[in-house]
Amino acid sequence: MYWILRAVLKIVYKLLFCFEVRGAENIPAEGGVVIAANHMSHLDPPLIGVCIKRRAVFMAKSSLFHVPVIGWFVRRFSIPVDRDAARPSTIKEAVRRLKRGDLIVMFPEGRRSIEGDVGGGKRGIAMVAAMSRAKIVPALIEGTERALPAGAGFPRPAKIRVTFGRPMEYEGRETSKGFQQRVTEEIMERIRALRLEEGS
Numbered sequence: 001m002y003w004i005l006r007a008v009l010k011i012v013y014k015l016l017f018c019f020e021v022r023g024a025e026n027i028p029a030e031g032g033v034v035i036a037a038n039h040m041s042h043l044d045p046p047l048i049g050v051c052i053k054r055r056a057v058f059m060a061k062s063s064l065f066h067v068p069v070i071g072w073f074v075r076r077f078s079i080p081v082d083r084d085a086a087r088p089s090t091i092k093e094a095v096r097r098l099k100r101g102d103l104i105v106m107f108p109e110g111r112r113s114i115e116g117d118v119g120g121g122k123r124g125i126a127m128v129a130a131m132s133r134a135k136i137v138p139a140l141i142e143g144t145e146r147a148l149p150a151g152a153g154f155p156r157p158a159k160i161r162v163t164f165g166r167p168m169e170y171e172g173r174e175t176s177k178g179f180q181q182r183v184t185e186e187i188m189e190r191i192r193a194l195r196l197e198e199g200s
Contacts, residue, residue: 002055002077010050016155017147021051023164023194029054032098032134033167036125036187038118039107041144043155048105048139049077051162057097059090059106079104081124091127098132108187112150118192126170126183135167136187140194163194 013019027033035056037048049056060078079093094104106128108121118140129136143160168190170183 006050009046013047013050013160017143017158017160019047019051019143019160019162021162021164023166024051024053026164026166027052027054027103027137028135028167031101032132033103034098034125034128034132034134034136035103035105035139035164036108036121036136036191037105037139037162038141038191039109039112040141041112041148041150043144043148043160044107044112044141045105047141047144047160047162051164052103054103057102057104059094059104091124091131094128095132098128098134104128104134108184113145118188118195121184121188123177123180123184125187126180129168129170129183129187130180133170135169137167138165138187138190138194139163140165140191142195163197165190165194165197
């Protein structure tokens with residue numbers, strides 16, 4: 001089911017958006033990996049899924065699990081997240097999956113950025129990084145805020161690009177809020193830097 005859905009979505013994204021992928025070679029072929037991406041549109045999660053060759057598990061807000069039709073897909077490919085607070089059970093489940101070698105997609109901002117800028121991240125990604133010791137691959141999504149802006153009912157043609165950066169690793173097991181905030185800021189800064197690297 002996953003690979004069939006991915007193939008269909010890839011065709012749809014190609015036809016509508018002619019999306020471009022850069023840096024896909026930076027994604028490790030095996031082992032626990034977190035894709036940390038900015039978030040601007042409902043198009044972002046499936047876009048990341050079609051850009052990578054590995055099966056992905058998504059961290060998705062819990063309210064999506066109860067939406068008709070969409071919820072059916074979300075429940076099969078996602079871990080529910082309370083975006084107002086990182087629940088210990090959610091963090092533990094993400095860490096468990098990473099330790100068994102899964103690839104998880106996270107949007108550290110916790111919500112879509114209406115302005116299209118890369119905002120600040122929540123500390124949940126730092127907790128996952130420290131506890132799992134998984135590699136963190138920063139990803140910059142560009143163009144989806146034009147293709148399907150917040151409040152729009154239907155997508156419109158727009159150029160979309162996804163850039164994956166080099167993996168980041170955190171060996172320590174610190175749990176202080178200061179450490180978590182520093183790690184989160186480092187990850188978000190690496191995502192922002194991908195735009196500067198592409199423009200240089």
